[in-house]
Every structure is written in C-alpha cells, then in structure tokens.
Amino acid sequence: MNWKLFADLAELAGDKHVSVDVEDGATVEDALEALLADRPALEDRVLEDGELRSQINILRNGTNVLTQEEGLETDLEAGDELALFPPVSGG
Template sequence: MSVVAVTVKFFANFREAAGADKTVIEGTADVSSLLKALVAKFGEKLGRQLFDGEKLRETVNIIVNGRSVNLLQGLHTKLKDGDVVAIFPPVSGG
C-alpha cells in the first residue's frame, strides 16, 4: 500500500502558530488524524488554535481540495495521496 502524502497550507493565525506556511504530512487516513499529526509536528501552540479540549474550535475552517469538510464528512473526511488541505480562520466580508 502506498503512503498517503497530503499538503497542508496554513493561513493567518494558523501560519503563525505553526511557524510555516505549508507542510507535507504522510500516513494520515482522514482529517482528524491529520490534525493530530500537525499538533505532534508543530506543538501545542497550534493545538490550542485548532482545538478546545478534544473539540475542533468553531473558528477553524478546513478545506480539502477546495471543498469545506463541513460539506464532506467533517473530521472523518478521508484523505488520499496528493490532497491539498487548507486551514484558516473565519473569512469576513468587507
């Protein structure tokens, strides 16, 4: 079985917390395991931005290949090799 490699792009406060604008994470099956791998790689500062305890903060938007995980299977959204995941705060109009 091939290893799944997913590109993650960070925006705004998530970029600051991670100290990077993007990274590649391997071996994650879904969005939930991806987020855990990101916290393991970048530390608790990112973890506090993403989670309130065990629950994903409502201020976190996660997009997989241009589609919100809220329109897919949420944190259970399956990932495949080459997927691009974007993590960003709420977007406000002006």
C-alpha cells in the same frame, strides 16, 4: 500529506506549508492530529477541549470538509491538499 495554513495559523505553525506523514487509509482527522502533534500553540488555537473550534475551517481540495457528510472522517487520497483557515472577517 500537505497542509496550507493561513493567517495566524501559519505563524503559530512556523510556516504556510507543512507536510505531515499519515498512513494509507488516513482521514482528515488523522492528518489534523499529525499537524497538531508537535505544535502546541497551533493546537491551542485550533482545538477547544479537544474539539475543533467552530470558527476553524478545514478544506480538502478546496471543499470544506465540515459541510460534507463524513466531516473530519473524510478519507484522504494521494495528492490531496488540505487547508486550515481561521475565522475570516472584514468588509
């Protein structure tokens, strides 16, 4: 599964594009856990007390999974692209 990381999240992960291994039938949450597993600095930025920080957005094929009924339990399919965004500000 491929992740695109943006802004400081890419810096913390060491790359803008990160590939993780997940099993068939995996969910977005499984892919997130795989992403964070060996990246403690990224985990600290994305999670708070083991929960996803409210300002972090996760997109699956361009759609924010957090606004979908299944949320992080959204099933993944081969070829899905995941993106992790920090808070966006500016004007």
